[in-house]
Amino acid sequence: MQTREIEIVNRHGLHARACARIVQVASRFRCNVSLVSGVRRASARSIVAVMLLAAAVGTTIRVETDGPDEIAAMGALVSLLNDGLERRN
Amino acid sequence: MVSFALHGIGVSGGIAIGRAQLVSHATREVSHYTIPASQVPEEVARFSAAVKEVQRELEGLHASLTSGDVPGEFGAFLDVHWMILNDPTLSEAPKRIIAEQRCNAEWALTIQIGVLVEQFEQIEDPYLRERKADVLQVGERVLKRLMGRPGTLPVPGAEEQTILVAHDLSPADVIQFKHHHFAAFLTDLGGVTSHTAIVARSLNVPAVVATHNARQLIRDGEMVIVDGSQHVVIVNPDRAVLSEYRLKQNEFELARQKLRRLRGKRADTLDGIHVELHANIELPEDIEQALKNGAAGIGLFRSEFLFLNRAGLPTEDEQFEAFRKVAAGMQGMPVTIRTFDLGADKHKEDLEGLTRVAPNPALGLRAIRFCLAEPRLFLTQLRAILRATHYGNVRILIPMLASVAEIDQTLAMIERAKETLREQGVPFAQDVKVGGMIEIPAAVIAMGAFLRKFDFLSIGTNDLIQYTLAVDRSDDSVSHLYDPLHPAVVRLLGLAIGNAAKAKVPIAVCGEMAGEFQLTRLFLGMGLREFSMHPSHLLGVKQRVLQTDVSATAPLIERMRRVDEPEKLNALLAKLNA
Numbered sequence: 001m002q003t004r005e006i007e008i009v010n011r012h013g014l015h016a017r018a019c020a021r022i023v024q025v026a027s028r029f030r031c032n033v034s035l036v037s038g039v040r041r042a043s044a045r046s047i048v049a050v051m052l053l054a055a056a057v058g059t060t061i062r063v064e065t066d067g068p069d070e071i072a073a074m075g076a077l078v079s080l081l082n083d084g085l086e087r088r089n
Numbered sequence: 090m091v092s093f094a095l096h097g098i099g100v101s102g103g104i105a106i107g108r109a110q111l112v113s114h115a116t117r118e119v120s121h122y123t124i125p126a127s128q129v130p131e132e133v134a135r136f137s138a139a140v141k142e143v144q145r146e147l148e149g150l151h152a153s154l155t156s157g158d159v160p161g162e163f164g165a166f167l168d169v170h171w172m173i174l175n176d177p178t179l180s181e182a183p184k185r186i187i188a189e190q191r192c193n194a195e196w197a198l199t200i201q202i203g204v205l206v207e208q209f210e211q212i213e214d215p216y217l218r219e220r221k222a223d224v225l226q227v228g229e230r231v232l233k234r235l236m237g238r239p240g241t242l243p244v245p246g247a248e249e250q251t252i253l254v255a256h257d258l259s260p261a262d263v264i265q266f267k268h269h270h271f272a273a274f275l276t277d278l279g280g281v282t283s284h285t286a287i288v289a290r291s292l293n294v295p296a297v298v299a300t301h302n303a304r305q306l307i308r309d310g311e312m313v314i315v316d317g318s319q320h321v322v323i324v325n326p327d328r329a330v331l332s333e334y335r336l337k338q339n340e341f342e343l344a345r346q347k348l349r350r351l352r353g354k355r356a357d358t359l360d361g362i363h364v365e366l367h368a369n370i371e372l373p374e375d376i377e378q379a380l381k382n383g384a385a386g387i388g389l390f391r392s393e394f395l396f397l398n399r400a401g402l403p404t405e406d407e408q409f410e411a412f413r414k415v416a417a418g419m420q421g422m423p424v425t426i427r428t429f430d431l432g433a434d435k436h437k438e439d440l441e442g443l444t445r446v447a448p449n450p451a452l453g454l455r456a457i458r459f460c461l462a463e464p465r466l467f468l469t470q471l472r473a474i475l476r477a478t479h480y481g482n483v484r485i486l487i488p489m490l491a492s493v494a495e496i497d498q499t500l501a502m503i504e505r506a507k508e509t510l511r512e513q514g515v516p517f518a519q520d521v522k523v524g525g526m527i528e529i530p531a532a533v534i535a536m537g538a539f540l541r542k543f544d545f546l547s548i549g550t551n552d553l554i555q556y557t558l559a560v561d562r563s564d565d566s567v568s569h570l571y572d573p574l575h576p577a578v579v580r581l582l583g584l585a586i587g588n589a590a591k592a593k594v595p596i597a598v599c600g601e602m603a604g605e606f607q608l609t610r611l612f613l614g615m616g617l618r619e620f621s622m623h624p625s626h627l628l629g630v631k632q633r634v635l636q637t638d639v640s641a642t643a644p645l646i647e648r649m650r651r652v653d654e655p656e657k658l659n660a661l662l663a664k665l666n667a
Contacts (some may be wrong), residue, residue, distance in 0.1 A: 006641060016220050020169045047172040048179065053219050054212040 031067025097300035100286035105273035107250030119584035216273030386423035388621020408473035416481025458465035471506035528552035550600025614646035
């Protein structure tokens, strides 16, 4: 299992379209992808669950990938969260 | 099981004995009913089908976007909705609820939407919290699909009579319940003119409303006696009470059979005055009941019911087809189609997103005001009605008019609709009669324009009373103040009927009052010659017409139009009916 802590830098935090991008990216991999913010944990395959994480700008979330392609998945998510969310809307 | 009695307002007479079936509602018009375990797979499949349909709908929208010249944002927005739709919290969780709670799909989805919305509301960040709107919008899309193709209510067994127990019924329910054979209706809310009352009378089944807590006190499947004439409900009756009521039920049925023999009789008074007795209908299939009760025409076709209980708006062709059916079905007898009266209590969830939230809907943008504000919708309907004039004796009736400007605008719109049909060579009756409804006191007080500009008039008593007395008839806390025999109401009615008679403009009464046989003599004495009412009242009113000598009523009527005390008015009415 891979884990990484990432700070949300989006102006509006994980808004609906950002969540959609996360789900789209996570769904490309076979491993389980979870996002954890405080006590909340969400499967990155459920847009509603990710929206309910309510990760505002400045919060740090933990990304967990677990499965055969966990390293590739982590790489894709980290780059998405670090810079891809705003631009690719 | 403890036997107990509940009291309410009996709004439709007769006695029913049967088993209770509970129904409840969320804020939107979502019905809740329990289903047998055997129906669970079917209900789950219905839910899945609705999700699939919305999925295709969103995909279709998306496809139409990429071809056109629209900002990419819309596509992203649709993507979000598509993903929310396919999220297990929305597309799977309700299935579990259907199975666990054995409830209908609409209800299961409503529960799940509620759960999700509640979670969103706990989010601190206001921007992220507002994303609940996306979940709601997607959820409602599915709900609408489900409601556009409603599931089957558990059909009452052939032997057992079923009594519907609800907190309240909306006009949208009405249509759904029409197709089920309930023996009686019981509601916590409502008054004499509530929708439950209107439907119950239309179906000729007993109903007691304003019972306050019947929905809570009565359990599914309990034996219930509903006595609509005596305003009483008896739950779990003992054997003696039960047999007494069975006897009463038979007597009531006998009296009804006697009335049926009047069906083919001409409605003439003892002194030879002919009276037109017409029927009010809501849907084309209602003409069957109208004809069965000897209606001489349709005095009020409430066309707004074509707009309720469906996804989207009815097209011109759909409306035309409904109007044509009625026009042809009445075989040359007059058919008066009222243009749609939406807004106020008859709420259509989305007139393609045109719905506005009004602080006081009864005084807001409804009926003709709404039509004039949305000329596209109005023209569509006017064209549909005009096209139907070719197939029968159709008249147009305009609701809720108060001022000359509105009358002029409306007549201009009708001319415009005619013009477009002429251009296309579509046949219609060039000389179609146009009438105005008298339901705002202003229309009676300044009636000249109405008398000059319209071919006929029709008094809508329900609204006339509501606006004269400032009482919301559906509000249980003030409904006791809604008094059709308030001296002011009686005077306004006398004035309107008298003015029309003087100007030789035909006038009818099409509100609930027209169907009350205790008031038939009062109206006849005032000079009314055309009544339109619920088909189930036609024979009772006809019986009263046949027993009335109009010339003899004059002195009493004169006094009734002058008294100020309701008690005196009631005493005079009793004398008139003696």
